[in-house]
Amino acid sequence: MKHKVQGRSLGRTANHRRALLRNLAHELLTHRSIVTTLPKAKELQRYVEPLITKAKGELTLATRRSLLRDLSGDDVTELVEVAGQNQDRPGGYTRLTKLPVTRHDNAREVRIDFVATKEAK
Secondary structure (H helix, E strand, O other): OOOOOOOOOOOOOOHHHHHHHHHHHHHHHHOHHHHHEEEHHHHHHHHHHHHHHHHOOOOOOOHHHHOOOOOOHHHHHHHHHHHHHOOOOOOEEEEEEEEEOOOOOOOOEEEEEEEEHHOOO
């Protein structure tokens, strides 16, 4: 029985899934917006939003080290910048915008981006 199994396996092993989410988070923090499939984007939201919440607080050495477990040093710097833009927002830092399905496999694609960067423009 699969009671209370949370998250999506995305058809990958745990290590592969962890690497995928780290890479997607890196691309999102670097480019501020990426296009990916709907299940990957929803998992990326679950991965990135708690990191932003953690970076919004006082950035002590312990907090920075805990963020470095999940991201690289450059990504942590970008994350702190994004957290600063979302300082007054209680949550919901990312937005999913549905795009047309792909022609070759009919997969639902979405654009995931940060809400605060969209409002700043």
